[in-house]
Amino acid sequence: MSKINNQIFSSYDRNPILYDELYDTEGKVKEMYSKLFNLYGEHSKKDYVKLNEKAKASFFNQGITFQVYDKEETKEKIFPFDLFPRIIDPQEWDIIERGAIQRSKALNLFLWDIYHGKKIIKQGIVPMELISSSANYLHQMNGIDPPGGIYNHISGTDVIKHNDGKYYVLEDNIRCPSGVSYVICNRTALKRALFGVFNHYQTHTVTNYAENLLDLLETVKPKGVDVPNVVVITPGMFNSAFYEHSYLAKTMGVELVEGRDLFVENDFVYMKTIRGPKKVDVIYRRIDDAFIDPLEFRPDSSLGVPGLFAAYKKGNVTLANAPGTGVADDKAVYTYMPEIIKYYLNEEPILNNVHTYHCSRPDELKYVLEHIHELVIKPVDEAGGYGISIGNRLTKEEIETVKKQVSENPRKYVAQPIMSLSVHPTYIDDSESFEQRHVDLRTFTVLGKDKEFVLKGGLTRVALQKGNLVVNSSQGGGSKDTWVLK
Structure with a gap:
């Protein structure tokens, strides 16, 4: 470990084994961070504590919260935000952006195929059993042509930087990827607390996401519609991502609705208003498949x-993302992404x-059971970091429990080597100093008809617990503003 001299960074321990985004292998501040490092270094610890409290107050006043669920209770928390931003240079961003678009387009074509001709299955590249056994595969979607031919209008691609300095995709999220509102709010909070730092860097904006999202959603309007009426549907204020929905x-300048605000008549969707019914053409939905229509899916759902679904099948309304997209962000399907x-x-x-x-492959299951102590075990259908087991953090008893769970339902689990996520200086309240913390990046790609957009920034998520590799907010993680340089 080596110490750094620079006021608020003076107690920073740089572990040279880890890939540090601020420092090079010799312990020198990287060129693109040098101005930022000096600007932040001008603050005393006392100053920085005040700035940090100012940023927290900004989030509190804006109501930027999320829900955390556990066995005992549900808690609402202010989203943890770190004032020291992450910088990505244009060359690296180009690779990330092109990679995210490539994956989104390939997944869209995959979804079209598995709900139509199933050519990739017939040619033996992806097994049918993998698709049919997915909890998110909807047989009701077979033969349906979504407006504009788009299934995954919004995709969240989780990317890490490894010790080798290369970027890797951890997973694809195309059901209801969340977090983009925090990207924008992080930028706002940082500008309020430390506006001057932006005078020294040329960074891409992140505040253009909503207008681009609306623009691309309008390209997939139903046939015969000139100016589509777009709405966002939410499960309600008790959902973990309600802040984002609102x-x-x-x-976007559109209505936020719940299921009770809409009704269907003659296979068209209408919104109740004080001036009478108003036709709805595009629905950006933040409700899971099973709950969108009690007549087609779960009859006990009061959210949908x-x-x-009947209106959707007739092509009279666009649902974004399309029902059934979850089969493609199944972590078992992820294993076939290169193919x-x-x-x-x-x-x-x-x-x-x-x-x-x-783990559904017998030889791979055998390897996983024998090497759990050096692997990350993930359920294929969970999100938010729930259900993940990191082998080298488990006790002998916990390892045996995980082995039993995996053996009893191998289709439900995948395993990956324990990757060394890059680290970034992060301000820790308890120590009132900067410490190394692991980070990842969630990129947001929007597909429309013959158009696409990637938000130049994304959500850098931080594992706030020392040594922790799980960055999800639901597991105690926070986030940083992400600067993509022009």
Whole structure:
């Protein structure tokens, strides 16, 4: 370990084994961070504590919160935010952006295929059993043509930087990827607390996400519609991402609705208003498949709209993302992403997968059970970091429990090597100093008809617990503003 001399960074321990985004291998501040390092270093610890409290107050006043669920209770928390931003240079961003678009397009073609001709299955590249056994595969979607031919309108690609300095994709999220509102709010909070730092860097904006999202959603309007009426549907204020739902509706300038605000008549969807019914053409949904229509899926759902799926099948309304997209962010399908990209695009993957073992394969299951202590075990259908087991953190008893769970339901689990996520200086309240913390990056890609957009920034998520590799906010993680340089 080596110490750094620079006021608020003076107690920073740099572990040279880890890939530090601020320092090079010789312990020198990287060129693109040098101005930022000096600007932050001008503050005393006392000053920085005040700035940190100012940023927290900004989040509190804006109501930027999320829900954390556990066995005992549900808690609402202010989203933890770190004032020291992450910087990505243009060359690295180009690789990330092209890789994210490539994956999104390949996944869209994959979804079209598995709900239509199933050519990739017939040619033996992806096994049918893998698809049919996925909890997120909807047989009701077979033969349905989504407006504009788009299934995954919004994709969240989780990317890490490894010790080798290369970027890898940890997973694809295309059901209801969340977190984009925090990207924008992080930028706002940082500008309020330390506006002057932006005078020294040329960074891409992140505040153009909503207008681009609305623009691309309008390209997939149903046939015969000139100016589509777009709404955001939410499960309600008790959902973990409700802040985001309301934020996106507000910034797009569209209505935020719940299921009870909509009704279906003659296979068209309408919104109740004080001036009478108003036709709805595009629904950005933040409700899971099972709950969108009690007539088609779960009959006990009070969140959805009776008859909505029938209207969708007729092509009278667009649902973004399309029902059934979750089959493609199944972590078992992730293991086939290199083949999926090559099959549909005839290209090599721009971003590599992390090597992944799927436990439904007997030889890979055997390896996983014998090497759990050096692997990360993940359920294929969970999100938010729930259900993850990191082998080298488990006791002997916990390892035996995980072995039993995996053996009893191998289809439900994949395993990956324990990757060394890059680290970034992060301000820790308890020590009132900067410490190394592991980070990842969630990118946001929006697909429309013949158009695409990647938010130049994304959400850098931080594992706030020392040594922790799980960055999700639901597991105690926070986030940083992410600067993509022009």
